[in-house]
Amino acid sequence: MLSRSQFDAACDGFLCKYEHPSSDLSVHCIASLTGWSWVEQFGYGFMTRSSTVSQLLEDAFDEQTAPRVSPSLREYLTMNQHVVYSASFQVPFFTLQYTIVVHGSPLSLEEILHTTLFKHDVSKQAETTTFALTLPMSAFPLLSQGEHPVLGTPCWYLHPCESDNAIRD
Numbered sequence: 001m002l003s004r005s006q007f008d009a010a011c012d013g014f015l016c017k018y019e020h021p022s023s024d025l026s027v028h029c030i031a032s033l034t035g036w037s038w039v040e041q042f043g044y045g046f047m048t049r050s051s052t053v054s055q056l057l058e059d060a061f062d063e064q065t066a067p068r069v070s071p072s073l074r075e076y077l078t079m080n081q082h083v084v085y086s087a088s089f090q091v092p093f094f095t096l097q098y099t100i101v102v103h104g105s106p107l108s109l110e111e112i113l114h115t116t117l118f119k120h121d122v123s124k125q126a127e128t129t130t131f132a133l134t135l136p137m138s139a140f141p142l143l144s145q146g147e148h149p150v151l152g153t154p155c156w157y158l159h160p161c162e163s164d165n166a167i168r169d
Contacts, residue, residue: 001090010092011038011047011083036083044150047083052076052101053116076101077115084149086160095148095155109133109143112156 002010018033035049054076078099086093098107098115109128112118127134132141140159148155 002085002092003090004085004087007085007092008045011045015047041150044085046085046150049081051079053079077107079115079117082148082150082155086149088149089160091160093149093157093160095157097155106154109145109156112143 015036015038018036035051036047037049038045039048078101080097080099082095084093084095085091096112096117098112099105100107107115109130109132113128113133125136126142127136131145133143134141140161143156143158145154145156147153
């Protein structure tokens with residue numbers, strides 16, 4: 001468990017440490033740790049990161065042909081990630097939202113599972129509904145749809161009780 005002030009201090013330490021990451025880290029590690037910033041909304045602060053990513057509109061292409069595919073067969077997504085303090089669980093809380101750049105529509109759970117954020121086989125071994133993804137033998141969903149604890153907007157979030165398992169995988 002963590003207090004709000006401990007969360008704020010930990011985020012500050014993380015942001016300071018990875019503002020200029022060490023050169024001994026791998027490129028993949030640097031990419032996953034950088035790009036975060038601190039925002040304050042409605043009197044509460046949280047870490048945020050946004051980026052634009054592309055994905056193929058058709059799943060018929062394999063990884064070898066994908067780089068040669070015309071840009072017109074790709075769609076561009078905005079990915080927003082937040083690390084927020086959960087007052088209910090008293091732990092950090094990871095939220096995410098993918099939206100299609102052209103019209104701002106959010107991705108469904110099935111579409112999110114096909115992004116690079118998840119292993120491609122995760123949905124094969126899990127139970128999925130419209131609003132949640134639950135791994136076998138798990139008491140709580142790994143990924144659920146709910147309300148952002150600060151912004152009050154719909155988002156997807158990793159359940160705090162399952163975050164350790166998700167990160168380990």
